[in-house]
Amino acid sequence: MRFDLPSVLVSIKDGVIDLGWGHPSSRLHPIEAIRMASEKLLASDDSTPLQYGATQGFGPFLESLSGFLSRQPAYGIPVDPRHLFLTAGASQGLDLACTLYAPAGSTVVVEEPTYFVIEKIFRDRGLNVVGVPTDSQGMLVSELENLLLDGLKPSILYIIPAFQNPTGLCLSNDRRGQLLSLANKFDFRILADEVYQLIHFDELPPRPFLAFDEGNRVISFGSFSKILAPGLRTGWIHAAPEIIKKFSDAALTFSGGGFNHYSSALIREVIDLGLLDTHVSVLREEYSVRSDAMHQALQLYFGKEIEYTRPSGGYYFWLTFPEGFDSDRLLTSAEKAGVSYRPGNAFSESGKFSRQIRLAYTLFEVEELKEGISRLHEAYSEYSIE
Amino acid sequence: MRFDLPSVLVSIKDGVIDLGWGHPSSRLHPIEAIRMASEKLLASDDSTPLQYGATQGFGPFLESLSGFLSRQPAYGIPVDPRHLFLTAGASQGLDLACTLYAPAGSTVVVEEPTYFVIEKIFRDRGLNVVGVPTDSQGMLVSELENLLLDGLKPSILYIIPAFQNPTGLCLSNDRRGQLLSLANKFDFRILADEVYQLIHFDELPPRPFLAFDEGNRVISFGSFSKILAPGLRTGWIHAAPEIIKKFSDAALTFSGGGFNHYSSALIREVIDLGLLDTHVSVLREEYSVRSDAMHQALQLYFGKEIEYTRPSGGYYFWLTFPEGFDSDRLLTSAEKAGVSYRPGNAFSESGKFSRQIRLAYTLFEVEELKEGISRLHEAYSEYSIE
Numbered sequence: 001m002r003f004d005l006p007s008v009l010v011s012i013k014d015g016v017i018d019l020g021w022g023h024p025s026s027r028l029h030p031i032e033a034i035r036m037a038s039e040k041l042l043a044s045d046d047s048t049p050l051q052y053g054a055t056q057g058f059g060p061f062l063e064s065l066s067g068f069l070s071r072q073p074a075y076g077i078p079v080d081p082r083h084l085f086l087t088a089g090a091s092q093g094l095d096l097a098c099t100l101y102a103p104a105g106s107t108v109v110v111e112e113p114t115y116f117v118i119e120k121i122f123r124d125r126g127l128n129v130v131g132v133p134t135d136s137q138g139m140l141v142s143e144l145e146n147l148l149l150d151g152l153k154p155s156i157l158y159i160i161p162a163f164q165n166p167t168g169l170c171l172s173n174d175r176r177g178q179l180l181s182l183a184n185k186f187d188f189r190i191l192a193d194e195v196y197q198l199i200h201f202d203e204l205p206p207r208p209f210l211a212f213d214e215g216n217r218v219i220s221f222g223s224f225s226k227i228l229a230p231g232l233r234t235g236w237i238h239a240a241p242e243i244i245k246k247f248s249d250a251a252l253t254f255s256g257g258g259f260n261h262y263s264s265a266l267i268r269e270v271i272d273l274g275l276l277d278t279h280v281s282v283l284r285e286e287y288s289v290r291s292d293a294m295h296q297a298l299q300l301y302f303g304k305e306i307e308y309t310r311p312s313g314g315y316y317f318w319l320t321f322p323e324g325f326d327s328d329r330l331l332t333s334a335e336k337a338g339v340s341y342r343p344g345n346a347f348s349e350s351g352k353f354s355r356q357i358r359l360a361y362t363l364f365e366v367e368e369l370k371e372g373i374s375r376l377h378e379a380y381s382e383y384s385i386e
Numbered sequence: 387m388r389f390d391l392p393s394v395l396v397s398i399k400d401g402v403i404d405l406g407w408g409h410p411s412s413r414l415h416p417i418e419a420i421r422m423a424s425e426k427l428l429a430s431d432d433s434t435p436l437q438y439g440a441t442q443g444f445g446p447f448l449e450s451l452s453g454f455l456s457r458q459p460a461y462g463i464p465v466d467p468r469h470l471f472l473t474a475g476a477s478q479g480l481d482l483a484c485t486l487y488a489p490a491g492s493t494v495v496v497e498e499p500t501y502f503v504i505e506k507i508f509r510d511r512g513l514n515v516v517g518v519p520t521d522s523q524g525m526l527v528s529e530l531e532n533l534l535l536d537g538l539k540p541s542i543l544y545i546i547p548a549f550q551n552p553t554g555l556c557l558s559n560d561r562r563g564q565l566l567s568l569a570n571k572f573d574f575r576i577l578a579d580e581v582y583q584l585i586h587f588d589e590l591p592p593r594p595f596l597a598f599d600e601g602n603r604v605i606s607f608g609s610f611s612k613i614l615a616p617g618l619r620t621g622w623i624h625a626a627p628e629i630i631k632k633f634s635d636a637a638l639t640f641s642g643g644g645f646n647h648y649s650s651a652l653i654r655e656v657i658d659l660g661l662l663d664t665h666v667s668v669l670r671e672e673y674s675v676r677s678d679a680m681h682q683a684l685q686l687y688f689g690k691e692i693e694y695t696r697p698s699g700g701y702y703f704w705l706t707f708p709e710g711f712d713s714d715r716l717l718t719s720a721e722k723a724g725v726s727y728r729p730g731n732a733f734s735e736s737g738k739f740s741r742q743i744r745l746a747y748t749l750f751e752v753e754e755l756k757e758g759i760s761r762l763h764e765a766y767s768e769y770s771i772e
Contacts, residue, residue, distance in 0.1 A: 003467055005445030009438035009643035029433035038424045047415035050615035052395035059391030081389055088474050088619065091641035095485075099510050104490030120637030124485050229436035231647040233474065251506030255477035257395035261617040263648060 010363075017372035018340040019359040022165065022315045027365070028286060029229055030270075030279045037269035053261025055248040057086025057236070061268040065236060068271050069222075072280070074162075074198050076207045085237040085247045088259040089230075090195050090223040091121070093237050096253075097156070097219060098125045100246055101189050106155035109147075111139050113347030113356070115165045115193065118158060130154065131350050136309060138164070138171030141178040154188045162205040163196035163314025166347045166358035170205050170312075176212045183217040195223040195235075198280055200313035201288040208238070216240035224267060226315075227280050234263045287315070290361040290369060297373035302380075317359040321380075327357045330383050339375035396749075403758035404726040405745040408551065408701045413751070414672060415615055416656075416665045423655035439647025441634040443472025443622070447654040451622060454657050455608075458666070460548075460584050462593045471623040471633045474645040475616075476581050476609040477507070479623050482639075483542070483605060484511045486632055487575050492541035495533075497525050499733030499742070501551045501579065504544060516540070517736050522695060524550065524557030527564040540574045548591040549582035549700025552733045552744035556591045556698075562598045569603040581609040581621075584666055586699035587674040594624070602626035610653060612701075613666050620649045673701070676747040676755060683759035688766075703745045704730075707766075713743045716769050725761035 012018045041049060049058075056062065059081075066081035087093035102108055104126030110119060112131035122129050130152065132144045139159060148154075157179070161171040171179075183190050192209040210218045216239070223235035237247060247253060258264070270276050294317060295310050307320040321327065327343035334340060344353025361369055398404045427435060435444070442448065445467075452467035473479035488494055490512030496505065498517035508515050516538065518530045525545060534540075543565070547557040557565075569576050578595040596604045602625070609621035623633060633639060644650070656662050680703060681696050693706045707713065713729035720726060730739025747755055 003445075003449065005442065005448055005467060006440040007434050007445045008440055009640075023438055026433050026437060029436040031428065031431055031433045031436065034436065035428045038428060042417065042421040042424060045417055047412050047417045047615075048393050048617075050415040050417065050420065050617040051412060052409055052611075052616040054392040054394055056391065059389075059393045062391055063389065081391060088478070088646070089642040091638055092474070092478075095481075095638050099481075104512055117637050117641040121641060124637050126490055225438075225642070229433075229648070230438040230643060231434075231436040231651070233642060233646050233648065251503050251510050252477055252481050254395075255503040255507060256475045256611070256619060257616060260474070260619050260646065260649075262615070262619065263646075265617070 013335070015338050016335060016340050017338060017364055017368050017375065019361070019364070019372050020340050020342040021363050022360045023230065023363050024226070024283070025363050025365070028283065030275065033270050033273070033275040033279060034229065034266070036273060036275065037266050040269045040273065041266055049262045049265035052256070053086075053258030053264070055253045055258055056244065057084065057258045058261055058264045058268065061086065061264040064268045064271040068276055071277065072198055074200050074204050076204070077211045079238065082241060083238055083244060085239070085244045086258050086260065086264050087221070087235040087237055089225060089233045089235045090193060090221040092259060093221050093235055094118070094158070094191060094193070095121065095125070096247060096250060097191055098122070098127065099252065100250060102127055102155040107153065109144065109154045109157040111159055111164065112350050113166055113344065113353055114158070115160060116342065116346040119349055122158070129349065131348060134167065136169060138169060138175050139179065141175050141182065145182060148182060148186045153186070156189045156191055157183065158191045158193065160193045160196070161209050162194055163199065163311060163316075165196070165314070166316050166342070167318040168311035168314050168316045169309060173206050176206065176209055180212055180217055184215065190218045192218055192220045194220050195226045196314040197222070198227055199284060199287060199315070201284065201291065203312055205313060210238055216242050219243055227283065228267065228270065228276060232260075232263045232267065234260045234267055287362055290366060293366040294359065294361045294369050294373065297370045301373050301377035315360050315362045317361065319357050319359065321355045321357070323355070325355045327354055330379060333383060334376055334379040337375040337379040339372045339379065341376070399721070401724050402721060402726050403724060403750055403754050403761065405747070405750070405758050406726050406728040407749050408746045409749050410612070410616065410669070411749050411751070414669065416661065419656050419659070419661040419665060420615065420652070422659060422661065423652050426655045426659065427652055435648045435651035438642070439644030439650070441639045441644055442630060443470065443644045444647055444650045444654065447472065447650040450654045450657040454662055457663065458584055460586050460590050462590070463597045465624065468627060469624055469630060471625070471630045472644050472646065472650050473607070473621040473623055475611060475619045475621045476579060476607040478645060479607050479621055480504070480544070480577060480579070481507065481511070482633060482636060483577055484508070484513065485638065486636060488513055488541040493539065495530065495540045495543040497545055497550065498736050499552055499730065499739055500544070501546060502728065502732045505735055508544070515735065517734060520553065520555075522555060524555060524561050525565070527561050527568065531568060534568060534572045539572070542575045542577055543569065544577045544579065546579045546582070547595045548580055549585065549697060549702075551582070551700070552702050552728070553704040554697035554700050554702045555695060559592050562592065562595055566598055566603055570601065576604045578604050578606045580606050581612045582700040583608070584613055585670060585673060585701070587670065587677065589698055591699060596624055602628050605629055613669065614653065614656065614662060618646075618649045618653065620646045620653055673748055676752060679752040680745065680747045680755050680759065683756045687759050687763035701746050701748045703747065705743050705745065707741045707743070709741070711741045713740055716765060719769060720762055720765040723761040723765040725758045725765065727762070
């Protein structure tokens, strides 16, 4: 190799425990499951996985996925494969949803704070982004209603209903119903980014947003990035048949055939071998342990200096520091101390989250998490003294 | 399977030789190459292919691809891996190019006729589509210049410079230079869809459009769909570093990491095993034989009743029938006779191509191609009598 171009997305400085990345750890990647699935997929001379795939997605994959989702306690509703659509990951699905449902110049409503890349994706698509504040139950629906009554006309609303990024919180059942009422009354679609739905610990999250929808308002985005392997670039949409048809009939879909056809055929084998069910259980267990470890380290080092709601699933802690704290300012000294994180204002264009930081507990091992929190407190102590 | 959802994109009626699909034949899918590459990729416990990939693309893949392209006589220029970007196929790359270079409401120039799905993709993105006529040398640059002088301000120009879809013709060297001059003068980008560049027969096509570009006007789109396997949903962009950076830095790219990371790691093994070079040679040979067979059958059955330029590469024959012919009208009786094709007007919103039909010779075997042309002539004879 002459140029030594990077292989993976994350580049972490040597010696830094970077708690800023919401990525699975390399140790947990199911390489053996992928090996077994590949062998099974390629054992015959059937070349179907190499041809242009069906626009809705590879049929046998959709069937296996529907079975997998129906079996998951956190899904809690039976899934008809005719209501699923294959994507090349949640981001690709969301981007295509913009093409189909949010013409440039229209408005998208997001949570404040929200997934830090999504606002840029929407801006790149020429959309106006309007943030609505959240509390411990999720988006403040009453605030949204006021905006709508004042004349706001969004084409879509983007929301992360379960184990939200960055707050780790779930949108309550009541709020789900209220949001749907508003979507019906003011005629917009709800893009529900539910990629963390299956990563729960002891208690189950609310059922998927779609379970509350009696019409065709909710488009649910799922992904294998958080439950199998992000490199496979494969996900799905779950929605009413009319919506599935719109995605399937899109010119972009037809042009290349079903998105990530080969990967979906590989994942179908993973599912049929029972390895996805197993892997998701392993991830729930591992992340639960890591989340506990981070909680204990936070209690040990920070105690009452910070506030947070302990996550019951997902990838993140969302910490609130005392009045006057500036999470952007702490970052430099934290990195000097050998730890990193995402400052709160990365998650909102509002600039309201200087007191917050997001920590992910998925990429590092327990001992590293403890060490990371220790270093963070060290940096914070110096920051407080300054 | 309860619902029997389709597996692949193409659905061909039983008994019909459908010459309308520009797809590779199942018999030619390199299943053994994919098997060998998978074994090599998964032999170690390195889980890099399962993690989020580098935004520009998996580094080792870009290195191997640059070597492969540099070795191809039809490429004819050395390729720096830093000038390559991994896509999930040419269509995905083109869609992202719209986000980055063609804001909704702006204008895209296309050839008349052009790839029949691309106009719909552009329309779905809120773009105005303006067609420019072509002759045997490709787009009539003088006609485009007149439009530009009259005030047309395109953001992008989409063109298929080699073995064009549907005409099978190549844009001449002179026209390439002239188009670049116009792009510089009137400030637009050229999206060069060069997915057929490597599928040449005895003589080489002009060098890739980028070879003529001294600035940063041309974005070349390549794809493994036409040279390896469409189901892998993987392609690349070749362009100046400034353009590669723009694609790599796009929010959508960052959100999921490099497009189709795992597939690209698999294809890297195919390339490093020497199997892509071999496969492309096989395809050139096979398609050359099929193209000859179709030419001979056309001469045998139609003779001077139709006109066409014999293709020197690519996938297609573009036939012109006598004055007054209506290719849409023939379709029904052709399908009754057990053959199908794409009518000329599928390739342009202008409605100017009633006398044309496009035939692909890649999906069927030689004997089927002969039988298909025989049936087409049978249907045409009845049509002429009516």
